Amino acid sequence: MTAKTPLPTATILGYPRLGRRRELKRAIESFWKGNSSEAELTATARELRAATRARLVELGLPAEGGAVPESFSFYDQVLDATLALGAIPSRFSDVQGSDLVTYFALARGDKDHQPLEMTKWFDTNYHYSVPEIDERTPFAANPAALVAQVAEAAAQGIESRPVLVGPVTYLLLAKASDDAGEGFSPIDRLDEVVAVYVELLGALAAAGAGWVQLDEPALVSDSLSVSREEALALVEKAYAALGGADSRPQILLTAPYGDSSAGLTRLAALPVEAVQADLVRGSLPQQALASGELARAFGEKQFVAGVVDGRNIWRTDLRAAFAQLAGLKDAGISVVVGTSNNLQHVPHDVNDETKLDARLKSWLAFADQKVEQVAVLARGLAEGAAAIEPELAVTEAALADRASAPGVHVDGVRGRVGAVTDADRNRADEATRREAQEGLSIPNLATTTIGSFPQTGEIRKARAAFGRGEIDQNAYDGFLRDEIARVIKLQEEIGLDVLVHGEAERNDMVQYFAELLDGFAVTENGWVQSYGTRATRPSILWGDVSRPAPMTVAWSAYAQSLTQQPVKGMLTGPVTILAWSFVRDDQPLGDTAAQVALALRDEIDDLVDAGINIVQVDEPALRELLPLDADRQGSYLDWSVGSFRLATGGAAPEVQIHTHLCYSEFGEIIDAVDGLDADVTSIEAARSRMDVVEPLGDHGYSRGIGPGVYDIHSPRVPSIDEQSELIRIAAKRIPGKQLWINPDCGLKTRGYEETVASLTNLVQAAKAVREA
Numbered sequence: 001m002t003a004k005t006p007l008p009t010a011t012i013l014g015y016p017r018l019g020r021r022r023e024l025k026r027a028i029e030s031f032w033k034g035n036s037s038e039a040e041l042t043a044t045a046r047e048l049r050a051a052t053r054a055r056l057v058e059l060g061l062p063a064e065g066g067a068v069p070e071s072f073s074f075y076d077q078v079l080d081a082t083l084a085l086g087a088i089p090s091r092f093s094d095v096q097g098s099d100l101v102t103y104f105a106l107a108r109g110d111k112d113h114q115p116l117e118m119t120k121w122f123d124t125n126y127h128y129s130v131p132e133i134d135e136r137t138p139f140a141a142n143p144a145a146l147v148a149q150v151a152e153a154a155a156q157g158i159e160s161r162p163v164l165v166g167p168v169t170y171l172l173l174a175k176a177s178d179d180a181g182e183g184f185s186p187i188d189r190l191d192e193v194v195a196v197y198v199e200l201l202g203a204l205a206a207a208g209a210g211w212v213q214l215d216e217p218a219l220v221s222d223s224l225s226v227s228r229e230e231a232l233a234l235v236e237k238a239y240a241a242l243g244g245a246d247s248r249p250q251i252l253l254t255a256p257y258g259d260s261s262a263g264l265t266r267l268a269a270l271p272v273e274a275v276q277a278d279l280v281r282g283s284l285p286q287q288a289l290a291s292g293e294l295a296r297a298f299g300e301k302q303f304v305a306g307v308v309d310g311r312n313i314w315r316t317d318l319r320a321a322f323a324q325l326a327g328l329k330d331a332g333i334s335v336v337v338g339t340s341n342n343l344q345h346v347p348h349d350v351n352d353e354t355k356l357d358a359r360l361k362s363w364l365a366f367a368d369q370k371v372e373q374v375a376v377l378a379r380g381l382a383e384g385a386a387a388i389e390p391e392l393a394v395t396e397a398a399l400a401d402r403a404s405a406p407g408v409h410v411d412g413v414r415g416r417v418g419a420v421t422d423a424d425r426n427r428a429d430e431a432t433r434r435e436a437q438e439g440l441s442i443p444n445l446a447t448t449t450i451g452s453f454p455q456t457g458e459i460r461k462a463r464a465a466f467g468r469g470e471i472d473q474n475a476y477d478g479f480l481r482d483e484i485a486r487v488i489k490l491q492e493e494i495g496l497d498v499l500v501h502g503e504a505e506r507n508d509m510v511q512y513f514a515e516l517l518d519g520f521a522v523t524e525n526g527w528v529q530s531y532g533t534r535a536t537r538p539s540i541l542w543g544d545v546s547r548p549a550p551m552t553v554a555w556s557a558y559a560q561s562l563t564q565q566p567v568k569g570m571l572t573g574p575v576t577i578l579a580w581s582f583v584r585d586d587q588p589l590g591d592t593a594a595q596v597a598l599a600l601r602d603e604i605d606d607l608v609d610a611g612i613n614i615v616q617v618d619e620p621a622l623r624e625l626l627p628l629d630a631d632r633q634g635s636y637l638d639w640s641v642g643s644f645r646l647a648t649g650g651a652a653p654e655v656q657i658h659t660h661l662c663y664s665e666f667g668e669i670i671d672a673v674d675g676l677d678a679d680v681t682s683i684e685a686a687r688s689r690m691d692v693v694e695p696l697g698d699h700g701y702s703r704g705i706g707p708g709v710y711d712i713h714s715p716r717v718p719s720i721d722e723q724s725e726l727i728r729i730a731a732k733r734i735p736g737k738q739l740w741i742n743p744d745c746g747l748k749t750r751g752y753e754e755t756v757a758s759l760t761n762l763v764q765a766a767k768a769v770r771e772a
Ligand code: MET
Pocket: 450, 451, 452, 509, 570, 618, 620, 660, 662, 745, 746, 747, 748
């Protein structure tokens, strides 16, 4: 091991990487388009990394000793590990070119290759590229990128700390490739992968890295292929080997995104030099702390206490955090102040927001403010509480101001939530509803879409022009009405049964509602990476939520006025609105969800009054928010399902409620899906070739179900045969009366040409199966 220098007492697990103004996004996309060279792209990346390191030091992380993490990525940190391990799936072995060309081929595919699958990273809205591993996947250390970053930092006078997804998490997040034999699981190859990590660590040590960070969030999840206890045993095995390596940097092992308290004493006993725990989502093992057992297990080792929330945008309660840190120190543990997780999930800097209400701003902390908070707490640990009293007092005042500010607690909203009864969450029984809905005259194997139609360049242009004040409200509304008219006519021509208005007015399915509801604020520059070069700007849900005016009624009613076919109203559900916003942390999420639900309930009322008899309430994030911790899943499902039922529970029996689920596998939460009690559920299924149909069939699901028959993630047009084949698979398990025919998800990212062709085939496929 390289010379022992302790980690400075302030650090973070990682920092946003697209750049303050999404510079990296622009540079990468320009490279993809062929408008710039690889050399230009790598130069931009180098500058960005240098700027990030300098910024972190400016904000208070020490330049020496490995406090500054190297968390840059061109696309995704799991993909970075795939490259570092040389674990290129054989189906990509013919890709020619540099490492970066291979990297992007894995990430995005090219004309000859489907990309690696993407899926959600733990319970976040960030997506990683899923490694594909089989018995023959090659592993060979490729430390070049990591080593180069250490050297870059050194040239800048900074001793940085390389960051890598750890071996256990890497393999547990991987999937067996299509070539893998029956029963193979990627984790079977742990020993070989650990051997490659040993080589990577050796190269980093040779390059002068004093510390390396290995992230093992698998330690906090009950949603992986092995139990949490098994994951801990695997970590013990792997880190015994890593710790024993001849030449390596000191190791910081992290367990972000959840609660590692049950295993913390065991982690502290591993042959590593520092262990991190998430103390925002997770907790400390109080008993082991009180008895001194935890301190004994840590011994000389450092404990990085993740007290600053890396998932949300509120100022940390510094006084409470400091008390926790001081308690650890008093217990004899060598404490380092840290974040709960990589700050990649929060935007850069509150000070980049010029339009946000000043009072709201004073309650917030984005990444830069969080780094400052970490530095303040570390100073307090070193110099005593008195040294940071001014900072403690400022946060305390901000928190008190937040608690008493108008809009945070609105009596009317609270009173209404308080008066909710079970009856409000229960519609008429299924048989009554089925009969009442016969008036809608919906055929067997009814065809429909999920809501959005292509967001064309013209739509974006009109929205931007309206935003800049170049066209007025009238002109913009007129544009949107023309767009709706076009989309309605198109659907009639294609022959769809249940129509939609197309969602042209929505910039985003959550932000659109956040802008119209009280209790939300939106940011200008609050970008957060969702995957690759894609970023979203989550809204900030800061106060009690209510609906000052109808939000969607005019558009849906206009669409219905143009056609004899039924038009579906289209809303985003309470769980998804919460999942894709920054939510308040001063009350249980279930309470917030109930407020949003009541606002949506009023909207449904108004839609029905305006002649809309079918309303879809989308909940694509229902699975995403499922806690990693099995103990917390039951109460989550209670409030999430409950909030959906509260939103839809006021609908009369003749109103048909739809919901839509996508982005995840819903097989494991079928009871919850059933519990939503929607009359019709459309659910992503085409890519998995109808996997979800089995659990639904086994469950005896009795209401309408629309497993997607058209994968909207690619521009490829699925043929009539292909779609009718999927319909037939579904029809084997789901009676025709219950079966709906629809795409996997909305069409907003597609072009018109492929959309029209695909939907035409979809209608023909439904017809073919209906006739047979
Ligand atoms: C991510 S789910 C999207 C549902 C929405 N109604 C749409 O069609 O775009």
